Amino acid sequence: MPTGGGKSLCFQLPSLALEGTTIVVSPLIALMKDQVDALKSNGIAAAYYNSSQPQEEQNDILELLITGQLKLIYVAPESIWGITNYFSKLQINLIAIDEAHCISSWGHDFRPAYTQLRRLKDEFPGTPIIALTATADRATQDDITKQLGISQAQRFISSFDRPNIYLDVRPGQQRIQQIFKFLGSRGLQSGIIYCLSRKGTENLASKLKAKGYDAAAYHAGLSADVRNQIQEDFINDRTPIIVATIAFGMGIDKSNVRWVIHYNMPKNIEGYYQEIGRGGRDGLKSHALMFYSFADVVMLRKFAEGADTAVVQLAKLERMQQFAEALSCRRKALLNYFGEYQPEDCGNCDICKNPPTYFDGTLLAQKICSAVVRLKQQEAIGMVIDVLRGSQNAQVFDKGYQHVKTFGAAKDISWKDLQQYVIQLLNQGVLEIWFHQNGRLVLTPLAKQILFEGTNIRLASLQKEQLEATTVRKIKRESTAQGLFEKLKALRSKLAAEMGVPAYVIFSDASLTAMENEKPVTLEQFATISGVGQAKLDKHGEVFTKLIAKHLDKDATKVTTHERSFNLFESGLTVSEIATKRGITNNTVHSHFLKIHEMGVDIDLKQFISDEEIKLIKGAKNKLDNPESIKTYFTYFNGEMPYWKIKYGLYL
The missing domain is CATH 1.10.10.10 (Winged helix-like DNA-binding domain superfamily/Winged helix DNA-binding domain)
Structure with missing residues (x-):
């Protein structure tokens, strides 16, 4: 069922109707606490048990459990095996596995402790099991039933559609400015901004506060008390804006979240769907805004590589990227991912x-x-x-x-x-x-x-x-161009002050814009900029090119050399032009393209090499004594096949 669709009722109501106690396996302490508090407020005997509680509190809960005074007990998957001996003495009427996608390595939030839950079926063979999730594609659904040992279980799949949520994806340039503009018309509405890192949440929250917004950062690095206070303030409308990592929001039942922003692209569609689902639970309009840049993709690929489930994670990341780049109704794409086929466009997304x-x-x-x-x-x-x-x-x-x-x-x-x-x-x-x-x-x-x-x-x-x-899709820091332009303006102002002339006498804004775009680092390159004559080249060329070179060197710590070559290729430059501009060889440029392709960027390498050439290179492989050495191929072709083509031919 979709986020906010009433999954909890599917085990809470049966628990009340049946004799005995229901075990609820739940992954997060905050989620347990919210649900138990809600049950208690309705006069229902419920408690949660996990490792964060002091021993005395745990003993009190176990006493209530043993004496049959609890209708529901919520337990973390990591804690459950320490108290199963108590369950064996009780009448367990139902076992509920909440957030069941956590059991599957195909799912978006895999938790190893969940994989042990099959033992519950073995230890309580006569007790029914229900597994619930808002975010499981076909592969994850199959895996959940297999892992829990309930492959014959009936499946009930509600619609994933949340038609009141407006789906909006925008390029990631100038995100902060876009967010300020977005919030400008929304007053004190409640909303959540998701960032990839703890530092990112703190930086963005600080910028929002500086602009007069009441915002708080939330992440796993904060103490439990601080996190609980932030959560309480948000739920009770005391703090309208939360800037958080994905650790925030699971199970929080706040109905009036009017917007959800993804500062960075999520790592998969399941996570995206779950997070935007925290908006508009009251059925009123909600806005889901996601920023997307290829820099996000590169970062997320690095996070995934090396993980045990890297192949799955990278495949799902690619699907998320395809959603971000969609040219047809986004709601169709979202629902289709979960196997729900909607024939008509939704009319409530940026594409529609x-x-x-x-x-x-x-x-x-x-x-x-x-x-x-x-x-x-x-x-x-x-x-x-x-x-x-x-x-x-x-x-x-x-x-x-x-x-x-x-x-x-x-x-x-x-x-x-x-x-x-x-x-x-x-x-x-x-x-x-x-x-x-x-x-x-x-x-x-x-x-x-x-x-x-x-x-x-x-x-x-x-x-x-x-x-x-x-x-x-350009791989660069969005702030790079703007930062360079500001530096060029500052230099122009300094020189103008020293010479006692208006700034435009040094260079016009049009010339600065051309420098920003072309980034000349030699006097020869600087001479090609519009508005640069011989006199200005002699007077100002050296100081301006030094500033640009210094800026690019600083940027190089954040944008790799192969990414810079690809940016220039995307802007329309040929391989030879890139090599000349960057002071490198054609062979090096091609090696950069190969690296970019390996990272998953859509660059058609076959535009540089023919099928016949690939066939020749592949054919040579079986004839060489040392087919692992590129130089061996170069010698075999009498130097007529360049090194970069050999690399392409072996790669494709």
């Missing part, structure tokens, strides 16, 4: 309010769906695209896919564009990714309607997406 240009994409959708079928619904996006484009690479040929009927059916569409169309079909519920089975693409009922029943589908023109991509 400002739709792109659409075209009849039925034929293209049929080709894509047909390719998925021909590949027996066993392949992930990359292979499906390679087959549709007729790519002549080893992976395709090894599996014999060059012989399927749809091989080359969309060879006139670039790899990147075709990928975007496939993502649109995912977001519109035509295709689905099965993360738990190597990320393979499968058809949904809507796909079958498109293939066999004459149902038409619209796809968004990519022109708008490409324009947005230039703005959104």
